[in-house]
Amino acid sequence: xxxxxxxxxxxxxxxxxxxxxxxxxxxxxxxxxxxxxxxxxxxxxxxxxxxxxxxxxxxxxxxxxxxxxxxxxxxxxxxxxxxxxxxxxxxxxxxxxxxxxxxxxxxxxxxxxxxxxxxxxxxxxxxxxxxxxxxxxxxxxxxxxxxxxxxxxxxxxxxxxxxxxxxxxxxxxxxxxxxxxxxxxxxxxxxxxxxxxxxxxxxxxxxxxxxxxxxxxxxxxxxxxxxxxxxxxxxxxxxxxxxxxxxxxxxxxxxxxxxxxxxxxxxxxxxxxxxxxxxxxxxxxxxxxxxxxxxxxxxxxxxxxxxxxxxxxxxxxxxxxxxxxxxxxxxxxxxxxxxxxxxxxxxxxxxxxxxxxxxxxxxxxxxxxxxxxxxxxxxxxxxxxxxxxxxxxxxxxxxxxxxxxxxxxxxxxxxxxxxxxxxx
Amino acid sequence: xxxxxxxxxxxxxxxxxxxxxxxxxxxxxxxxxxxxxxxxxxxxxxxxxxxxxxxxxxxxxxxxxxxxxxxxxxxxxxxxxxxxxxxxxxxxxxxxxxxxxxxxxxxxxxxxxxxxxxxxxxxxxxxxxxxxxxxxxxxxxxxxxxxxxxxxxxxxxxxxxxxxxxxxxxxxxxxxxxxxxxxxxxxxxxxxxxxxxxxxxxxxxxxxxxxxxxxxxxxxxxxxxxxxxxxxxxxxxxxxxxxxxxxxxxxxxxxxxxxxxxxxxxxxxxxxxxxxxxxxxxxxxxxxxxxxxxxxxxxxxxxxxxxxxxxxxxxxxxxxxxxxxxxxxxxxxxxxxxxxxxxxxxxxxxxxxxxxxxxxxxxxxxxxxxxxxxxxxxxxxxxxxxxxxxxxxxxxxxxxxxxxxxxxxxxxxxxxxxxxxxxx
Numbered sequence: 137x138x139x140x141x142x143x144x145x146x147x148x149x150x151x152x153x154x155x156x157x158x159x160x161x162x163x164x165x166x167x168x169x170x171x172x173x174x175x176x177x178x179x180x181x182x183x184x185x186x187x188x189x190x191x192x193x194x195x196x197x198x199x200x201x202x203x204x205x206x207x208x209x210x211x212x213x214x215x216x217x218x219x220x221x222x223x224x225x226x227x228x229x230x231x232x233x234x235x236x237x238x239x240x241x242x243x244x245x246x247x248x249x250x251x252x253x254x255x256x257x258x259x260x261x262x263x264x265x266x267x268x269x270x271x272x273x274x275x276x277x278x279x280x281x282x283x284x285x286x287x288x289x290x291x292x293x294x295x296x297x298x299x300x301x302x303x304x305x306x307x308x309x310x311x312x313x314x315x316x317x318x319x320x321x322x323x324x325x326x327x328x329x330x331x332x333x334x335x336x337x338x339x340x341x342x343x344x345x346x347x348x349x350x351x352x353x354x355x356x357x358x359x360x361x362x363x364x365x366x367x368x369x370x371x372x373x374x375x376x377x378x379x380x381x382x383x384x385x386x387x388x389x390x391x392x393x394x395x396x397x398x399x400x401x402x403x404x405x406x407x408x409x410x411x412x413x414x415x416x417x418x419x420x421x422x423x424x425x426x427x428x429x430x431x432x433x434x435x436x437x438x439x440x441x442x443x444x445x446x447x448x449x450x451x452x453x454x455x456x457x458x459x460x461x462x463x464x465x466x467x468x469x470x471x472x473x474x475x476x477x478x479x480x481x482x483x484x485x486x487x488x489x490x491x492x493x494x495x496x497x498x499x500x501x502x503x504x505x506x507x508x509x510x511x512x513x514x515x516x517x518x519x520x521x522x523x524x525x526x527x528x529x530x531x532x533x534x535x536x537x538x539x540x541x542x543x544x545x546x547x548x549x550x551x552x553x554x555x556x557x558x559x560x
Numbered sequence: 561x562x563x564x565x566x567x568x569x570x571x572x573x574x575x576x577x578x579x580x581x582x583x584x585x586x587x588x589x590x591x592x593x594x595x596x597x598x599x600x601x602x603x604x605x606x607x608x609x610x611x612x613x614x615x616x617x618x619x620x621x622x623x624x625x626x627x628x629x630x631x632x633x634x635x636x637x638x639x640x641x642x643x644x645x646x647x648x649x650x651x652x653x654x655x656x657x658x659x660x661x662x663x664x665x666x667x668x669x670x671x672x673x674x675x676x677x678x679x680x681x682x683x684x685x686x687x688x689x690x691x692x693x694x695x696x697x698x699x700x701x702x703x704x705x706x707x708x709x710x711x712x713x714x715x716x717x718x719x720x721x722x723x724x725x726x727x728x729x730x731x732x733x734x735x736x737x738x739x740x741x742x743x744x745x746x747x748x749x750x751x752x753x754x755x756x757x758x759x760x761x762x763x764x765x766x767x768x769x770x771x772x773x774x775x776x777x778x779x780x781x782x783x784x785x786x787x788x789x790x791x792x793x794x795x796x797x798x799x800x801x802x803x804x805x806x807x808x809x810x811x812x813x814x815x816x817x818x819x820x821x822x823x824x825x826x827x828x829x830x831x832x833x834x835x836x837x838x839x840x841x842x843x844x845x846x847x848x849x850x851x852x853x854x855x856x857x858x859x860x861x862x863x864x865x866x867x868x869x870x871x872x873x874x875x876x877x878x879x880x881x882x883x884x885x886x887x888x889x890x891x892x893x894x895x896x897x898x899x900x901x902x903x904x905x906x907x908x909x910x911x912x913x914x915x916x917x918x919x920x921x922x923x924x925x926x927x928x929x930x931x932x933x934x935x936x937x938x939x940x941x942x943x944x945x946x947x948x949x950x951x952x953x954x955x956x957x958x959x960x961x962x963x964x965x966x967x968x969x970x971x972x973x974x975x976x977x978x979x980x981x982x983x984x
Contacts, residue, residue: 152587152603153590153600153601153602153603154590154591154594154600155586155587155588155589155590155591155592155593155594156587156591156774157587158582158583158584158587159582159583159586159587159603160582162579162583162605163576163579163580163581163582163583164579165579166577166578166579167578167579167580168579169579170578170579176577176578177577177606177607177609177612178577178604178605178606178612178616179576179577179583179604179605180602180603180604180605181586181602181603181604182601182602183601185601188601188602192602195619271952294952294953294954350580414845414866416845418852419849419852420845420848420849420851420852420853420857420861420864421838421840421844421845421846421847421848421849421852421864421866422845422849423845424844424845424866425843425844425845425846425849427844428842428843428844428845428846428866428868428960429844429956429957429960431919431920431921431956433844433868434868434869437844437868438868438869438872439865439866439867439868439869439872439876440844440845440864440865440866440868441863441864441865441866441876442838442845442848442852442863442864442865442866443863444852444857444858444861444862444863444864445858445862445863447907448862448863448906451905452863452865452876452905481875481876482872483871495855496855528695528718529718530718532853532855533853536852
């Protein structure tokens with residue numbers, strides 16, 4: 137069992153080098169390495185060029201003992217990662233029969249002709265561990281030699297990520313003597329720095345588990361990671377930390393190991409047997425889009441009305457002309473009537489609405505970033521006023537996103553309260 | 561005037577190295593360098609560590625004559641790019657008065673106290689060209705020495721990009737004797753490989769302008785780039801190529817230098833004085849979300865109804881119970897009635913609808929990926945059937961995206977036809 141490994145990420149491919157693809161692979165792998173306790177000091181990108189790839193490999197292994205490559209495993213002439221890497225280790229490429237059989241089956245199934253080029257994908261460096269690729273035709277592999285370890289992974293993220301999780305993580309866990317278990321805690325309504333200052337002492341004191349914050353637009357995620365023999369031990373290690381986090385910031389915690397706010401909201405609606413409906417103005421359908429991102433949302437989502445014009449607010453949602461006249465479309469009053477209106481139209485137990493100014497220009501004399509979000513139900517009604525101050529080119533997108541997150545959070549909160557009311 | 565420059569991109573920052581931030585800066589700069597005709601063979605990422613940064617700089621300048629760095633210009637203790645780079649060139653950091661004045665004004669305006677650390681941001685390497693940063697507090701700069709050129713840019717993309725465009729591009733244009741003008745041509749309804757095979761000969765023959773394809777989900781963009789003295793000469797060089805592209809693939813070309821399909825659709829609606837309304841089932845608001853992404857869409861977008869349940873399709877859109885019974889919600893007939901229904905409800909001239917199965921499970925016995933998109937207007941009605949076969953974890957997102965693109969394309973196409981009808 138070795139400790140203190142250090143790794144480098146080497147992404148291979150002219151498309152990444154030239155900027156036609158954003159390198160999300162490097163970020164993914166880097167994060168996972170940090171969790172595994174493997175040091176990482178360099179990431180590099182090089183094109184599909186054997187000479188430069190060879191030099192990059194030599195450089196990487198002069199600085200680290202683990203090199204993880206992505207890309208260059210395709211069937212075409214310019215995909216040369218495997219050849220170059222095998223040559224670096226002085227190994228031949230040999231036909232890997234299981235991969236070849238899988239490849240043949242794939243071409244038979246899709247009715248396409250298999251060329252010599254395609255066959256190349258089933259040739260792997262001799263004496264390596266082959267990583268099966270259930271999401272593509274290029275297997276990956278691990279080569280170990282002279283204290284060096286190289287992991288070769290395909291370029292497309294939807295092939296690379298599952299392969300990393302399934303094959304690379306266990307190898308690295310064994311190598312580092314680490315077995316990691318983590319929980320992702322999602323917070324809404326509190327900024328990263330406020331959350332950090334609340335939890336600073338706890339974060340600094342905790343070594344196993346560790347606590348690391350990750351900011352997302354308008355949200356914060358905390359990852360709590362324990363190094364343990366097994367799941368049960370990890371749970372025991374994490375328990376007191378989770379209690380403490382809950383005590384200090386529980387009111388903002390919306391879910392653990394849940395994908396996102398919309399998933400949390402849809403799950404809560406399912407759990408309570410409730411339905412929601414949305415009425416949107418400035419978010420233009422983003423709230424309903426996010427709800428329906430969640431598969432299974434059709435069980436709990438009744439309908440979404442995007443009423444951009446005042447006329448539609450009156451006709452479809454029965455917002456009163458007087459309210460629109462007196463307070464304007466961007467007002468707490470209109471938001472409340474929209475939420476009540478969509479609830480009535482749809483028959484859903486929870487109606488939520490968004491109205492505001494996402495910019496770029498003032499509207500009704502109301503500033504950019506002023507948004508009202510309302511929820512209506514028999515047991516809970518609420519209107520939130522947001523003043524989202526941002527003026528750069530992404531302001532519109534940001535304002536709409538944060539507004540939609542607030543609407544989803546109101547659905548979640550209101551659905552949660554439903555049980556509480558019955559309890560009383 | 562030198563030619564044949566080669567550059568490296570060196571992104572500095574522990575957050576990028578550790579994968580907490582995806583490196584979009586490298587992709588942006590790489591693309592721009594390609595357009596400028598500057599060779600790029602390596603991208604690297606290194607943390608906020610002066611020793612490793614120094615080594616990375618030495619390595620980069622051993623392989624290239626231009627190095628572009630991003631990041632590490634912040635006010636905190638661990639932001640050391642400027643110090644390390646200045647030391648590499650044997651230069652002192654000196655107070656740059658205009659930057660200092662700007663910084664003072666910023667702190668005065670925001671009412672925050674300016675610390676010694678903040679003041680650090682106004683110190684720049686002596687004898688450099690300072691890049692003003694209108695979007696942040698960290699200026700960038702250009703250092704030239706011994707045939708080497710270093711451009712130092714801030715890390716946040718919304719500060720880096722405008723600085724690159726405003727300061728770096730003109731310097732590199734001068735350096736390479738290149739002045740580039742490009743047009744982006746956007747295509748919908750044709751795959752990248754089909755478009756390439758149609759245009760292969762033209763693409764291979766063209767050297768000035770060059771033609772380069774970029775694939776986006778369900779779309780293709782071609783960038784036509786001319787190297788010319790001025791805009792007029794560029795236009796003259798591009799004209800015959802544009803005519804030829806139009807001849808060979810014009811039916812799929814939806815816009816030139818337009819941001820995306822939704823912008824093209826909204827602009828066309830504005831131009832024709834028409835209004836659109838949407839009725840969505842499986843896309844769940846994505847079409848209306850994309851339309852309202854475009855600022856100014858409120859002028860042309862009447863409303864969007866997201867009718868997930870059959871009851872809502874009947875109540876809000878007057879889809880007949882018989883149609884739903886006989887053909888199902890996922891059918892050409894229902895799509896057509898939804899489009900007609902939302903047009904009636906909203907009073908918009910163009911109604912568009914989407915209904916289908918985005919997965920993950922079969923619905924009504926209809927396969928995942930079967931989607932109907934319909935448009936309804938006085939002058940044009942159409943229903944499209946899509947069979948989007950994809951089964952990986954991103955399938956739902958892909959199906960919804962491509963379906964929404966088809967809806968936007970139908971709006972665009974129908975609005976375009978409006979004029980044609982009047983002409984006749």
